[in-house]
Amino acid sequence: MVSPILELKNINKSFGHVQANKNINLKINQGTIHGIIGENGAGKSTLMSIVYGLYQADSGTISVSGKEIKLKSPRDSIESGIGMVHQHFMLVENFTVLENIVLGFEGEFVFGEKLKKAKQDLKNLCDTYKLNIDLESVISDLSVGFRQRVEILKSLYRGAEIFILDEPTGVLTPQEVDELFKILRSLKEEGKTIVLITHKLNEIMDLTSEVSVMRQGEVVGHTKTSDTNKEKLAEMMVGRSVLLRLNKEDAKLGDVVFKVENLTVKDDLDVTRVKNVSFEIRSGEILGLAGVTGNGQTELLEALSGIRKVESGNIYLNDEKVSDKENLLDPRKLKEKGLAHVPEDRQRMGLVTNFKAYENLIFGYHDQEPYSKSSILRDSDIITYSKKVMEEYDVRPRSPQLITSNFSGGNQQKIILSRELNESPKILLVGQPTRGVDIGAIEFIHQRLIDMRDKGAAILLVSVELDEVLSLSDRILVMFDGNIVGERINKDVTDRELGLLMAGVA
Amino acid sequence: MTNAVDKSKVPWWVSNLIVPLVNLVLALLVSALFIFIAGENPIKAVKLIIYGSFGYLDGFAYTLYYTTNFVFTGLAFAVAFHCRLFNIGGEGQAYIGGLGVFLVAINVSFLPVPIVWLLAIAGAVVFGAAWAFIPAYLQAKRGSHVVITTIMFNFIASSLMVFLLVDVIRDMKQMGPHTVALPKEIWFPTFKEFAALFGIKIRYSPLNISFLLAIAASFFVWFLVWKTKWGYEMRAVGHNTQAAIYAGISPYKNIIIAMCISGGLAGLLGINEILGVHHKIVAGFPAGYGFTGIAVALMGRNHPIGIFPAAFLFGILYQGGSEVTFDMPNITRYMFVAVQGVIILFSGALENLFRPQIESFFVNRLNRKVSV
Numbered sequence: 001m002v003s004p005i006l007e008l009k010n011i012n013k014s015f016g017h018v019q020a021n022k023n024i025n026l027k028i029n030q031g032t033i034h035g036i037i038g039e040n041g042a043g044k045s046t047l048m049s050i051v052y053g054l055y056q057a058d059s060g061t062i063s064v065s066g067k068e069i070k071l072k073s074p075r076d077s078i079e080s081g082i083g084m085v086h087q088h089f090m091l092v093e094n095f096t097v098l099e100n101i102v103l104g105f106e107g108e109f110v111f112g113e114k115l116k117k118a119k120q121d122l123k124n125l126c127d128t129y130k131l132n133i134d135l136e137s138v139i140s141d142l143s144v145g146f147r148q149r150v151e152i153l154k155s156l157y158r159g160a161e162i163f164i165l166d167e168p169t170g171v172l173t174p175q176e177v178d179e180l181f182k183i184l185r186s187l188k189e190e191g192k193t194i195v196l197i198t199h200k201l202n203e204i205m206d207l208t209s210e211v212s213v214m215r216q217g218e219v220v221g222h223t224k225t226s227d228t229n230k231e232k233l234a235e236m237m238v239g240r241s242v243l244l245r246l247n248k249e250d251a252k253l254g255d256v257v258f259k260v261e262n263l264t265v266k267d268d269l270d271v272t273r274v275k276n277v278s279f280e281i282r283s284g285e286i287l288g289l290a291g292v293t294g295n296g297q298t299e300l301l302e303a304l305s306g307i308r309k310v311e312s313g314n315i316y317l318n319d320e321k322v323s324d325k326e327n328l329l330d331p332r333k334l335k336e337k338g339l340a341h342v343p344e345d346r347q348r349m350g351l352v353t354n355f356k357a358y359e360n361l362i363f364g365y366h367d368q369e370p371y372s373k374s375s376i377l378r379d380s381d382i383i384t385y386s387k388k389v390m391e392e393y394d395v396r397p398r399s400p401q402l403i404t405s406n407f408s409g410g411n412q413q414k415i416i417l418s419r420e421l422n423e424s425p426k427i428l429l430v431g432q433p434t435r436g437v438d439i440g441a442i443e444f445i446h447q448r449l450i451d452m453r454d455k456g457a458a459i460l461l462v463s464v465e466l467d468e469v470l471s472l473s474d475r476i477l478v479m480f481d482g483n484i485v486g487e488r489i490n491k492d493v494t495d496r497e498l499g500l501l502m503a504g505v506a
Numbered sequence: 507m508t509n510a511v512d513k514s515k516v517p518w519w520v521s522n523l524i525v526p527l528v529n530l531v532l533a534l535l536v537s538a539l540f541i542f543i544a545g546e547n548p549i550k551a552v553k554l555i556i557y558g559s560f561g562y563l564d565g566f567a568y569t570l571y572y573t574t575n576f577v578f579t580g581l582a583f584a585v586a587f588h589c590r591l592f593n594i595g596g597e598g599q600a601y602i603g604g605l606g607v608f609l610v611a612i613n614v615s616f617l618p619v620p621i622v623w624l625l626a627i628a629g630a631v632v633f634g635a636a637w638a639f640i641p642a643y644l645q646a647k648r649g650s651h652v653v654i655t656t657i658m659f660n661f662i663a664s665s666l667m668v669f670l671l672v673d674v675i676r677d678m679k680q681m682g683p684h685t686v687a688l689p690k691e692i693w694f695p696t697f698k699e700f701a702a703l704f705g706i707k708i709r710y711s712p713l714n715i716s717f718l719l720a721i722a723a724s725f726f727v728w729f730l731v732w733k734t735k736w737g738y739e740m741r742a743v744g745h746n747t748q749a750a751i752y753a754g755i756s757p758y759k760n761i762i763i764a765m766c767i768s769g770g771l772a773g774l775l776g777i778n779e780i781l782g783v784h785h786k787i788v789a790g791f792p793a794g795y796g797f798t799g800i801a802v803a804l805m806g807r808n809h810p811i812g813i814f815p816a817a818f819l820f821g822i823l824y825q826g827g828s829e830v831t832f833d834m835p836n837i838t839r840y841m842f843v844a845v846q847g848v849i850i851l852f853s854g855a856l857e858n859l860f861r862p863q864i865e866s867f868f869v870n871r872l873n874r875k876v877s878v
Contacts, residue, residue, distance in 0.1 A: 306754075307752055330754050331751070331752060331754035332753070333754070334754075335754060341752070343752055348746075348748050349746075349748050349752045350749065350752065352741075352742050352745045352746045352750075353745075354746075355742070355745065359738065363742070363749070363753050364753030364755075366735055366739075366753075367735050372735045375735045375736065376733060376734050376735070377733055377734060377735060377738060379733070
């Protein structure tokens with residue numbers, strides 16, 4: 001029997017008290033697309049970082065084509081033929097594709113003949129794998145989908161035989177996902193091996209031939225993809241059966257409680273990012289805002305929550321004008337009026353990561369009773385409260401005294417959600433509520449949002465996950481280049497149609 | 507790429523005790539080299555330092571007197587630093603704080619003594635805070651960096667005080683740049699009087715009840731920074747300004763509050779120096795305590811529990827150092843400025859030089875113990 005191209009034996013790795021990987025054994029055969037699926041915090045990314053040489057395992061061995069290798073740094077793994085396409089691209093924005101790929105690889109400056117040869121090699125690679133990249137274009141002009149291809153091309157050029165893709169579709173439109181999958185299939189046909197890390201079951205079913213499931217740092221199952229289905233995989237991931245479809249009754253619409261009129265917003269660089277946008281939300285309604293990252297959703301959310309200055313236009317909260325050009329309403333006053341905001345970027349905005357968990361659980365509400373009285377923080381009350389909500393929202397580990405940066409992404413998100421939802425807001429602005437959150441928690445978060453809606457809250461859901469927008473929203477707006485380019489009632493729309501709108505095509 | 511140490515595995519006592527201690531020892535070794543090059547025996551110098559700062563009661567009292575000053579300026583720096591403001595202006599704020607002490611005390615000296623003291627303390631805080639307010643305002647509203655403006659304000663304070671001490675508030679009966687003395691009744695009781703109660707005779711001691719004020723100030727800072735909503739908001743702004751704005755915490759307001767509290771604490775140095783020691787304003791009385799306070803705070807990791815011992819250490823160096831310069835002709839006062847500089851270098855600028863090695867050393871050792 002041929003030895004597998006990549007074999008991991010008894011890999012262990014722990015961070016502090018948390019064992020991220022426990023006795024991992026994994027065999028990946030050449031010329032396959034192998035899926036690794038698991039909840040966030042299941043240890044997928046840690047494992048792959050070990051394979052890529054970013055971390056070193058506490059114990060265990062890694063072999064490539066039957067030969068044991070020592071990985072001390074990413075350089076070693078590149079030399080062993082392992083290439084990684086990160087979630088966040090490692091490209092120099094103002095360099096061309098060619099410069100980005102050649103840079104730092106040759107170990108010397110590349111001029112003249114050498115550059116010509118490199119260019120020819122790259123062109124050949126592009127043709128073989130139908131990457132369709134113009135080597136002379138500057139990275140900043142390329143869409144996210146193309147940048148990802150540049151990363152793939154970079155790995156190819158460096159001689160990678162094994163490609164690790166970490167959540168590659170998170171930032172792509174459905175059409176871009178299709179293109180990516182085509183490329184991955186053609187890589188496979190040429191005998192390359194692909195390891196696909198994802199938490200999306202659809203991708204696993206679509207693309208992979210084998211799948212390994214991770215849960216709490218362990219591999220809990222290996223199977224041929226053809227022998228399983230989504231429900232079974234989800235159950236394995238979570239360790240119990242999971243509801244993939246939401247139970248949702250039709251919305252009972254109330255009055256308009258939130259209205260945006262001709263809103264225009266600029267970003268920090270004075271570029272207009274939200275252009276004359278108007279919409280309204282009724283109580284008891286979830287309005288989904290779909291769109292590819294960077295089309296103005298971030299700035300819109302910030303303006304609506306009082307963080308960013310409004311250039312022109314008005315915002316009405318229960319018919320009360322709360323913001324206009326002159327009047328930047330401060331987030332705390334909006335909170336008092338019943339508006340809560342779950343920001344898109346939890347680390348940058350939603351949390352102070354150096355704070356202890358209990359300090360973050362009252363963040364923004366810290367001057368309200370019972371958390372503080374006459375400006376003195378009531379630690380014991382805060383901690384009692386924290387324990388309660390951590391229990392309720394299943395934040396792990398349940399230690400209010402732990403520094404927040406030691407929690408996993410999904411648990412950090414739960415800290416924010418529990419804080420913002422606990423005040424039963426009338427209007428809830430939610431950005432990417434389940435980004436980097438595991439399936440079990442997604443189900444939980446979605447159910448909470450529906451419950452809030454049923455209790456009469458008006459919810460604006462901004463998400464780049466189409467599935468999420470589709471499964472939660474009653475009405476959907478699509479944003480492209482700062483404009484609302486489409487409004488659809490959820491029942492009547494397909495993800496294809498939304499995808500085209502998101503790409504600015506329709 | 508080095509394999510970074512997993513921070514959560516590092517025991518608190520390694521990063522908070524061992525690392526500063528190693529840095530300190532290294533600084534002292536380098537200092538010993540200086541002394542050796544200057545042609546004196548470093549071991550003898552150490553003996554002199556220890557004798558000078560602990561060996562006899564007068565000396566020990568001096569050590570505590572210096573400690574008092576360093577506690578004030580160290581706390582001052584730490585408070586601003588929790589809001590990520592690098593307040594280098596402690597020197598100037600202390601100077602102006604001293605002006606506040608004198609002006610208040612001389613004008614209300616007819617009141618009952620405890621009330622005079624309280625008002626003088628208020629004067630120190632208000633004047634110090636006011637001097638910090640201007641750079642704070644410029645930082646908050648105009649984005650002028652406090653490092654630059656507070657340095658400039660040290661010079662302005664110094665020039666302003668020279669002007670006042672020469673032309674306005676000088677004791678006109680004499681030529682020196684100092685004011686008239688405050689009435690004797692309102693002077694702070696000193697250690698000399700305290701010792702006399704037990705029948706111990708001391709010739710002179712600058713140590714006075716300001717030391718108790720320094721302890722109280724330490725408690726105040728701890729309470730403010732960790733137990734009140736103001737401290738909470740200051741720390742939030744310091745750690746993550748974006749998140750603070752999201753939570754409705756105003757960075758402007760907190761920058762100004764943090765700087766004013768910082769300046770007020772620095773101003774308290776004026777209490778020790780004027781009510782406790784000189785009993786009048788003497789030109790240049792802050793004498794670098796404001797700057798050394800930065801090192802004290804950095805070494806004490808900006809926590810009162812750390813600042814107090816760090817201030818004590820600098821007190822030992824100041825007092826022991828003067829003993830050394832007295833006994834060793836080759837060692838000048840400036841040599842000890844250099845020693846302080848080396849300590850600041852190792853515990854401040856080079857703070858992280860050996861941290862990774864030390865932390866990974868302990869993490870590996872502890873792991874081994876666990877696995878055995």
